[in-house]
Amino acid sequence: MRQSPAIIISLIALTFSLGGGVGYAASATSSHAASTKITWHKLGLINKWHEVFVTNGAPSYAISNGIVYLYGAMQGGTTGEFAVLPRAARPKNTLFIPVYNDDNSGGSAWLDVTPTGKMYINGPDDTILSSLAGVSFPAGA
Numbered sequence: 001m002r003q004s005p006a007i008i009i010s011l012i013a014l015t016f017s018l019g020g021g022v023g024y025a026a027s028a029t030s031s032h033a034a035s036t037k038i039t040w041h042k043l044g045l046i047n048k049w050h051e052v053f054v055t056n057g058a059p060s061y062a063i064s065n066g067i068v069y070l071y072g073a074m075q076g077g078t079t080g081e082f083a084v085l086p087r088a089a090r091p092k093n094t095l096f097i098p099v100y101n102d103d104n105s106g107g108s109a110w111l112d113v114t115p116t117g118k119m120y121i122n123g124p125d126d127t128i129l130s131s132l133a134g135v136s137f138p139a140g141a
Contacts, residue, residue: 049077070132085117102129
């Protein structure tokens, strides 16, 4: 019975010493995290597509560390083709990427991105609001 307080005090000291080290490691790591600046460029919409001013913002693209990021929402085109990416943001092969489309059949469509930079929305009703949110792909891949 006499040794139990010593054991408890030792365990408490060990717990505080381990906890302090973990807290220091986490704060040291987060304080030195590198940040990357991303510059967004508006896409030039074609074929009567126009921006939708909802939470998604204007259709835009950015390139960071070789990855192309897309953002924004649009609607109303006369064809599925809505924009052309610049050379630096084009894939090597045609990509087919699922995107959100606010149609009556479940809200899905496909974004086609071609090596020439042409981008199309294909779906049951491709002129309804389509979102580019969350789309990314390697440039030149």
